[in-house]
Amino acid sequence: TDLDQFITGLPKAELHLHIEGSLEPELMFALAARNGIEIPYASVEDVRAAYAFSNLQDFLDIYYAGASVLITQADFHDLAMAYFDRAAADGVRHAEIMFDPQTHTDRGIAFATVIEGLLSAMAEAEAKHGLTSALILSFLRHLSEEAAFEVLAMAEPYLDRIAAVGLDSSEVGHPPAKFARVFAAAAAKGLKRVAHAGEEGPPEYVVEALDLLHVDRIDHGNRAMEDAGLVRRLAGAGMTLTVCPLSNLKLCVVGDLADHPLDRMLAEGLRATVNSDDPAYFGGYVADNYRAIAKARGLSRDDLATLARNSFTGSFLPAAAIDRHL
Ligand code: ES4
Ligand code: ZN
Numbered sequence: 001t002d003l004d005q006f007i008t009g010l011p012k013a014e015l016h017l018h019i020e021g022s023l024e025p026e027l028m029f030a031l032a033a034r035n036g037i038e039i040p041y042a043s044v045e046d047v048r049a050a051y052a053f054s055n056l057q058d059f060l061d062i063y064y065a066g067a068s069v070l071i072t073q074a075d076f077h078d079l080a081m082a083y084f085d086r087a088a089a090d091g092v093r094h095a096e097i098m099f100d101p102q103t104h105t106d107r108g109i110a111f112a113t114v115i116e117g118l119l120s121a122m123a124e125a126e127a128k129h130g131l132t133s134a135l136i137l138s139f140l141r142h143l144s145e146e147a148a149f150e151v152l153a154m155a156e157p158y159l160d161r162i163a164a165v166g167l168d169s170s171e172v173g174h175p176p177a178k179f180a181r182v183f184a185a186a187a188a189k190g191l192k193r194v195a196h197a198g199e200e201g202p203p204e205y206v207v208e209a210l211d212l213l214h215v216d217r218i219d220h221g222n223r224a225m226e227d228a229g230l231v232r233r234l235a236g237a238g239m240t241l242t243v244c245p246l247s248n249l250k251l252c253v254v255g256d257l258a259d260h261p262l263d264r265m266l267a268e269g270l271r272a273t274v275n276s277d278d279p280a281y282f283g284g285y286v287a288d289n290y291r292a293i294a295k296a297r298g299l300s301r302d303d304l305a306t307l308a309r310n311s312f313t314g315s316f317l318p319a320a321a322i323d324r325h326l
Helices: 004-011 025-035 044-050 056-069 075-090 101-107 111-129 145-161 176-188 205-212 220-228 227-236 245-250 262-267 286-297 301-313 320-326
Strands: 012-018 092-098 132-141 162-168 194-196 217-220 242-243 273-274
Touching: 004 012, 004 286, 004 301, 012 044, 012 101, 012 217, 012 242, 012 286, 012 301, 025 044, 025 056, 025 075, 025 301, 056 101, 075 111, 092 111, 092 162, 101 111, 101 132, 111 132, 111 145, 132 273, 145 176, 162 176, 162 242, 176 194, 176 205, 194 205, 205 217, 205 220, 205 227, 220 227, 242 262, 245 286, 262 273, 262 286, 262 301, 273 301, 286 301
Parallel strands: 012 092, 092 132, 132 162, 162 194, 194 217, 217 242, 242 273
Antiparallel strands: none
16 A cells, blocks of 8 residues: 555664564474474464464563574574565565574673674675664573673774664563663763663653663653653653554554554654564554554654654764665
C-alpha cells in the first residue's frame, strides 16, 4: 500500500536491535545442522509456536537457548548479514546493533570469534547496501559487576570498533546502580553509554540510568511516562528513547498496541524512535514496527517522519553524517 511504501522509503536508523534476537528459526535450524547441535524443536513451526511470552524472562530463557547454535565466526557473520539484508530492504541506512558477549563466552566461544564475525558482516553490509553500522557491547545485568568488567577487558583490543556499552537482560532486581563503576570505566575509555530502563523496571531505574550511568540514550523508557517530572527532565535534556512497539506487545509491557504510549511520548516532547529489539522473536523488523504502531495509534506521515528523523539525531554518527541523512 501507499503507507507501506512511505514507511519503507523513509530513510531510517535502527538504534535498538539485539543481533542475537535477529536469529530466525530457519537459520537456527541451518546452524544447528552445520554445527551438530541439538535443539529442543522438531521444526521451524515448532520454534515459532514456542514464541508466546508473558514477560521479559520468558523470552530471555528462549533467546539464550536459541543462541547456543552460534559457534563459529561464519555463524556470527551469517547472523548479522541476514539482519542487514532485511534492514536494508526496510529502508534502514544505519544500524547500531547490540551484542551480548557473555551469552557466548560463558559457553566457551572466544570474544574474537563473535566480534570478528560481526565486523566482517558490517563491512559487507556497507559495501553491498551502503548501510553503515556501529557496535554496542552489552552487559547482561543478571550477572555480576565483576563479570561486566571482564567483558570490558576482553573488548580492549577492539575499543576503536565499538561505539558504546549497553545494559540488557532481566531488569527488575538488577538496577542500573549495580553497573555504575563499569559504566564509568567505559566512559573513561571514550565509549558512549545506553541502558535498558523502564521496560519492566520502575521510573526510578530510568533516573538511575541518567544519574549513575550517564547514559546517552534510554532503551525503552516506557515507564518514565508514570513520572511527569521525569518526562520533563528527559524532554529538556533531549534524551533519545529507543522504543520497540512489537516487543512491548509480545512481552506484555502493553496489553494492546492501541494503548501504546508512543504518540504521547512525542506529544510530551520526548525524542522517541521506533526499533525492532529482537525481530525474529517479536514478529517484525523495523518497517513492521512503524506500520503496526502507525495503524494502532493512527500516526500521521508527519509523526512517522519525526520518528525517522529522531533515529538519526539520536544515533552515534558524527554530526556531519547525521546532517547528510536528514
Ligand atoms: C534483552 Cl532486556 C532485553 N530486551 C530485549 N532483548 C534482549 N536481549 C537481551 N536482553
Ligand atoms: Zn532490547
